[in-house]
Amino acid sequence: MAEKKKVNVSGAAAAEVSEKIKKDVSGSQAASAGKEERKVLLSVKDLVIKFRVRGRILTAIRGITLDIYENESIAIVGESGSGKSVFTKSFANMLDSNGFIDQGEIIFNDPELADTTVVYNKGKKARVLDIARRLDKYSKTELGAATWKQMLELKDEKKKRSILSDEEDAKFTEKLASLNFERTELFNLNQTYDPKKEKDKIKETKAKIAEYDAQIKTIETNRKEAIKRHESAAKSDVTYLREYDKKMGELKAKYAEEISGEISEATKARNLLISKEIELSVGRYDFYHQFKLIHGLMQNLKKAMKMGVDLSDEAVRNQVFGDVIFRVGYLDETEDTLHGNCVIDLAKVKYTKDLTRIRGTKIATVFQDPMTSLNPIITIGKQISSIIMKHQNVGEAEARKRALVLMKKVGIPNAEKRYDDYPFQYSGGMRQRIVIAIALSCQPKILICDEPTTALDVTIQAQILQLIKDLQKEFNYTTVFITHDLGVVANIADRVAVLYAGQIVELGTVEEVFYDPRHPYTWAMLSSMPQLAQRNTELYSITGTPPSLYNKIVGDPFAPRNPYCLKIDTLKDSPMFQVTETHFAKTWLLDPRAPKYEKPEAIQNLHEKLVAAFNI
Numbered sequence: 001m002a003e004k005k006k007v008n009v010s011g012a013a014a015a016e017v018s019e020k021i022k023k024d025v026s027g028s029q030a031a032s033a034g035k036e037e038r039k040v041l042l043s044v045k046d047l048v049i050k051f052r053v054r055g056r057i058l059t060a061i062r063g064i065t066l067d068i069y070e071n072e073s074i075a076i077v078g079e080s081g082s083g084k085s086v087f088t089k090s091f092a093n094m095l096d097s098n099g100f101i102d103q104g105e106i107i108f109n110d111p112e113l114a115d116t117t118v119v120y121n122k123g124k125k126a127r128v129l130d131i132a133r134r135l136d137k138y139s140k141t142e143l144g145a146a147t148w149k150q151m152l153e154l155k156d157e158k159k160k161r162s163i164l165s166d167e168e169d170a171k172f173t174e175k176l177a178s179l180n181f182e183r184t185e186l187f188n189l190n191q192t193y194d195p196k197k198e199k200d201k202i203k204e205t206k207a208k209i210a211e212y213d214a215q216i217k218t219i220e221t222n223r224k225e226a227i228k229r230h231e232s233a234a235k236s237d238v239t240y241l242r243e244y245d246k247k248m249g250e251l252k253a254k255y256a257e258e259i260s261g262e263i264s265e266a267t268k269a270r271n272l273l274i275s276k277e278i279e280l281s282v283g284r285y286d287f288y289h290q291f292k293l294i295h296g297l298m299q300n301l302k303k304a305m306k307m308g309v310d311l312s313d314e315a316v317r318n319q320v321f322g323d324v325i326f327r328v329g330y331l332d333e334t335e336d337t338l339h340g341n342c343v344i345d346l347a348k349v350k351y352t353k354d355l356t357r358i359r360g361t362k363i364a365t366v367f368q369d370p371m372t373s374l375n376p377i378i379t380i381g382k383q384i385s386s387i388i389m390k391h392q393n394v395g396e397a398e399a400r401k402r403a404l405v406l407m408k409k410v411g412i413p414n415a416e417k418r419y420d421d422y423p424f425q426y427s428g429g430m431r432q433r434i435v436i437a438i439a440l441s442c443q444p445k446i447l448i449c450d451e452p453t454t455a456l457d458v459t460i461q462a463q464i465l466q467l468i469k470d471l472q473k474e475f476n477y478t479t480v481f482i483t484h485d486l487g488v489v490a491n492i493a494d495r496v497a498v499l500y501a502g503q504i505v506e507l508g509t510v511e512e513v514f515y516d517p518r519h520p521y522t523w524a525m526l527s528s529m530p531q532l533a534q535r536n537t538e539l540y541s542i543t544g545t546p547p548s549l550y551n552k553i554v555g556d557p558f559a560p561r562n563p564y565c566l567k568i569d570t571l572k573d574s575p576m577f578q579v580t581e582t583h584f585a586k587t588w589l590l591d592p593r594a595p596k597y598e599k600p601e602a603i604q605n606l607h608e609k610l611v612a613a614f615n616i
């Protein structure tokens with residue numbers, strides 16, 4: 001290999017080349033999918049997931065965009081802590097209680113769930129007209145939206161004069177967060193000491209905690225004093241206050257005149273359409289929830305109209321509705337029914353009834369430890385049949401029949417006799433087969449396999465992987481396979497998404513990622529496969545550790561561990577470069593100005609090595 005060089009790419013040049021070469025991943029995927037006539041089942045866009053941990057915010061997923069297609073097997077690959085499980089848990093709203101989706105959308109394209117019909121009787125028609133009249137009233141504020149925004153800007157300007165600037169506030173907040181975190185760590189350490197044998201350590205730790213408390217109190221006092229100084233300065237500026245009152249008075253008079261006008265017939269027609277969409281959106285709930293949801297939607301629409309947002313735009317309406325409930329877009333109606341189509345954003349599911357229709361029914365998960373997935377005090381058959389009864393609305397006898405069929409399909413011998421056994425009477429491999437049977441009991445569209453073979457013997461692993469592949473052909477579900485075992489990926493996946501520090505760094509078909517990898521992290525992962533190690537050679541390992549996700553990451557997150565690191569990697573994160581129609585990699589090495597490197601020797605001629613190692 002040629003001597004390693006570094007290329008200096010300025011920020012401006014980087015931005016320019018990003019615009020020229022950077023491709024929108026979802027758009028490119030959609031284009032290539034169109035050629036192959038593949039339907040996008042799940043579309044993730046700009047997803048950011050955060051966790052509140054000991055008073056600090058950890059960003060686990062940082063702007064992932066990915067399309068998942070019908071009937072495909074896609075593997076999510078990466079080291080522990082890369083965000084694989086967190087990413088897929090967001091599909092079924094299974095994040096831990098301290099986790100939340102900060103931004104982005106997860107659109108689930110399921111025609112069965114999306115198609116919505118509600119009864120349109122005399123009472124519903126009266127409610128639709130009443131909602132439309134209220135919307136007409138709110139719409140008058142749209143006439144003065146521009147003036148209203150000016151009033152808000154003026155108020156905001158006045159408020160900023162009496163509070164801390166963003167810079168000052170950020171400094172205080174950062175200091176307090178750091179001290180609180182260190183104090184919490186010290187407090188937790190103190191709990192581990194033995195009161196009888198480690199009194200000196202306890203005393204010393206308590207003294208340090210007291211010091212932290214004093215520092216925190218001082219910073220909080222300084223912050224309050226700084227705020228008081230700003231407030232005092234703002235109140236004493238008589239000239240500014242006089243000018244503010246004059247401007248605000250003029251704007252209020254102008255606003256009152258504007259909203260006294262009449263709305264157009266087109267606006268009234270739009271409001272009637274929105275009122276029908278409200279009825280469609282809340283129609284599947286009971287009366288109490290309908291009342292609550294309508295109230296929430298009306299408040300959101302009132303605010304939106306006041307701000308002058310374009311409610312004739314469907315994307316805007318999706319967003320306004322989405323803070324409360326899924327928007328069901330109006331399609332048509334008959335004398336006694338309303339018909340619409342629902343945009344299902346899994347990032348905004350809030351109600352249990354919606355979750356029940358999705359989790360288990362449309363998206364199911366097979367976890368890595370079958371013993372913790374099964375209830376030890378309920379029989380195997382009961383655990384399968386109860387799920388069938390809950391989601392498929394059938395009786396106990398029918399549920400038992402379906403459960404026995406599933407048990408046979410997943411390879412349980414003597415299913416009738418073993419139906420009433422408890423989990424402890426099954427081996428690890430048999431338990432995992434039962435977990436798969438439970439996951440498939442409602443014939444989901446997406447089966448998430450979260451390292452399902454980790455806790456199993458090697459020979460059983462092969463059987464479970466083959467079972468998942470065989471059942472996919474029969475049930476036509478999409479498999480999302482989470483693993484760090486690249487041998488598993490080579491055997492089961494159609495496409496591979498490589499995750500690092502909460503981002504997709506490489507995406508492509510399994511052949512592209514294995515035989516033509518482009519990201520240095522993918523090179524490193526492939527090189528560290530123990531099956532590829534030669535006799536009397538040292539097993540390759542990736543140096544260093546992943547970055548802390550508490551902190552803002554500058555540049556490429558893999559840069560500190562990357563033996564091919566360029567100077568630009570330490571300054572600016574790389575765009576996603578397109579290699580082929582289906583292959584993408586997030587590395588500056590694909591920039592036309594970057595030096596060219598050979599792949600590491602360990603992964604050259606990888607095809608022959610993989611065939612020998614995995615019998616692919």
